[in-house]
Amino acid sequence: KAGVTQTPRYLIKTRGQQVTLSCSPISGHRSVSWYQQTPGQGLQFLFEYFSETQRNKGNFPGRFSGRQFSNSRSEMNVSTLELGDSALYLCASSAGTGGSYNSPLHFGNGTRLTVT
């Protein structure tokens, strides 16, 4: 089985711009979670989607949004970028149906976003 695929791998954006990141989960996985990883804050949960519905959301401002399509692929959007948004954004899919926290998370390679 192919793993979780995230595109693009690297992005450089300017403050105020917006960005869209893409994630294709492992085939058959309906849960997709997004995490932000920074050296100072570690792995922070953004949100989880299951069957096209946002099931849970972390403590991030409304500039961070996402969606999931009928084929379970997911996108994450960040609007009005700030310098502090520079991070590695990781997508993870899981096979569980009762909550991503009860099943192993399979992470993609991540998208490295740099905001200048």
Add this chain to the structure above:
Amino acid sequence: GQQVMQIPQYQHVQEGEDFTTYCNSSTTLSNIQWYKQRPGGHPVFLIQLVKSGEVKKQKRLTFQFGEAKKNSSLHITATQTTDVGTYFCAGPDTNAGKSTFGDGTTLTVKP
């Protein structure tokens, strides 16, 4: 909210030495997961422990879940340079519907 703490933050060992990282939760956990992230890579799932007092082994790695299901440990016997990376534990925060990750322990191994 739920907190998951890991110690130590960094560990430098000579190849062949043992290594242990500890994970403590502020709440009782239904399970605990361990992940490894190589430098420049992404977290990779290692194992999930569910039962109180559970001990699981993967070659030179031994994982333990505490009796009270609030702490866990990962022990590596006779480290090798391939063990280099950051080891994370993660516990479920059922109220928030997410996995809470510890800050990780970064292991470096000197050949």
